[in-house]
Amino acid sequence: MDAGHRYYDAFPPKSTNVAVETRENGRKIAVVTKDVAAGEVIYKENPVVAVLDSDLQGLGKHCAHCFRSIQESISIQLPENSNPVQSTFCSKACLVANQSQSHNLLFTTESPLPAEIQGTPNTEASIEARRTAQEKFVTYVKKEGRAGPLLVARFIARQVALETAKMVEGGKKATEKNDFTDSETGDYLLADHIERLRYLELKPNPEELPLLVDILQTALPGLEQFVTDERHATLLGKMAYNAYGVSFGGGRDDKPEPTARSEDVEKTRTPYGTQRQIGSAFYTLSSYLTHSCEPSARPSFSTGTTELHLIANRELKKGDELTVAWVDVSKHDDESVIEGRRRRRIELARGWRLACGCSRCDEESKDLTPKEHKEQAAEEKDGSKVEESMSRFEAGGDPDNVE
Ligand SMILES: [Zn+2]
Ligand SMILES: [Zn+2]
Numbered sequence: 001m002d003a004g005h006r007y008y009d010a011f012p013p014k015s016t017n018v019a020v021e022t023r024e025n026g027r028k029i030a031v032v033t034k035d036v037a038a039g040e041v042i043y044k045e046n047p048v049v050a051v052l053d054s055d056l057q058g059l060g061k062h063c064a065h066c067f068r069s070i071q072e073s074i075s076i077q078l079p080e081n082s083n084p085v086q087s088t089f090c091s092k093a094c095l096v097a098n099q100s101q102s103h104n105l106l107f108t109t110e111s112p113l114p115a116e117i118q119g120t121p122n123t124e125a126s127i128e129a130r131r132t133a134q135e136k137f138v139t140y141v142k143k144e145g146r147a148g149p150l151l152v153a154r155f156i157a158r159q160v161a162l163e164t165a166k167m168v169e170g171g172k173k174a175t176e177k178n179d180f181t182d183s184e185t186g187d188y189l190l191a192d193h194i195e196r197l198r199y200l201e202l203k204p205n206p207e208e209l210p211l212l213v214d215i216l217q218t219a220l221p222g223l224e225q226f227v228t229d230e231r232h233a234t235l236l237g238k239m240a241y242n243a244y245g246v247s248f249g250g251g252r253d254d255k256p257e258p259t260a261r262s263e264d265v266e267k268t269r270t271p272y273g274t275q276r277q278i279g280s281a282f283y284t285l286s287s288y289l290t291h292s293c294e295p296s297a298r299p300s301f302s303t304g305t306t307e308l309h310l311i312a313n314r315e316l317k318k319g320d321e322l323t324v325a326w327v328d329v330s331k332h333d334d335e336s337v338i339e340g341r342r343r344r345r346i347e348l349a350r351g352w353r354l355a356c357g358c359s360r361c362d363e364e365s366k367d368l369t370p371k372e373h374k375e376q377a378a379e380e381k382d383g384s385k386v387e388e389s390m391s392r393f394e395a396g397g398d399p400d401n402v403e
Helices: 003-010 092-107 124-144 148-165 190-196 208-219 229-242 337-352 359-364 370-381
Strands: 018-022 028-032 041-045 049-052 244-246 279-282 297-300 308-312
Touching (some): 092 208, 124 208, 148 190, 148 208, 148 279, 229 279, 337 359, 337 370
Antiparallel strands (some): 018 028, 049 279, 244 279
16 A cells, blocks of 8 residues: 555544545545534644734734734733744743744744754854844735745744654654644654645745745754745645634624735635634645535634634535535625625635535526626636646645655
């Protein structure tokens, strides 16, 4: 049996009640491994990385690690010179987790290696170079106002933290409960997840990679080798395709209106709309949930943190596909059925280059004349090339046939 089959044997863990299956067209889907009642929580998952929306960073209203709402009186702040991103935390636990997973490497002058390993001693010049690189990157991130660059930077740092933690015997594990990064039994690593996930083909802003490289190499010379042009673009595309929007209680109304062209506005998977979220989060298992306008399940953040609870929308039988709504699929009062269908499908095309093939989309198109049908399809394609999102499998490098 090849490595790929072993991967999908071990992942997702049995405790999640989910298995990943391959459809005839090669696409992966998630199915439930037992009967589930409507309203039941199927699994709980913590993110690999999460980033607050740029207008909320630095306000101190939400924990930069778990997004929990916090009061000033109990918030934990870092010294200003080791916190250019102005992160605030709800608890010591979140502070420590965030520091060890990515903050220390990206935004402080502390060693990114576990305390047990002696790195090269810092000089005044190396500290200065690190600070300068970090400030430049943070200025860029603020100017861009997008989650992508920070998600990618934190993801790379997280991977470094997971790997370096293993260099120390009995070292503190860099995994968190239910984030399914590295398996307890050694069957998969974070890298195995990421190489299998679908991504959007994106053209990164050319300013971005040199800034990221500078942060990495000033923190630990050699780290910059992890991010080539191609890998950077792929990672950004993976975050863009798979990240979820986190919102509490239906979402917020005070997010500033995006200034980018509507085709270029960053989108996350959320049935409430990206405009109502407080931040973006990337999960391993939940990345496998496909979109449907009639979803069998929904993501819920009912604990008031980034912990995603997947809840069944209806009674599900063992083997049923798990789908969620990546966009707002509710019928709005001010639109007809056809207009609602059009709104959803344009959003899916823009955000994921996806032409939805769900039964609701089919059913609702019955009243369209052939001419209207053509016009709508053309409109969906406008500004986005539908079906150009891909996975490694389709890109030609099947990771499962490497052996
Ligand atoms: Zn927290
Ligand atoms: Zn649909």
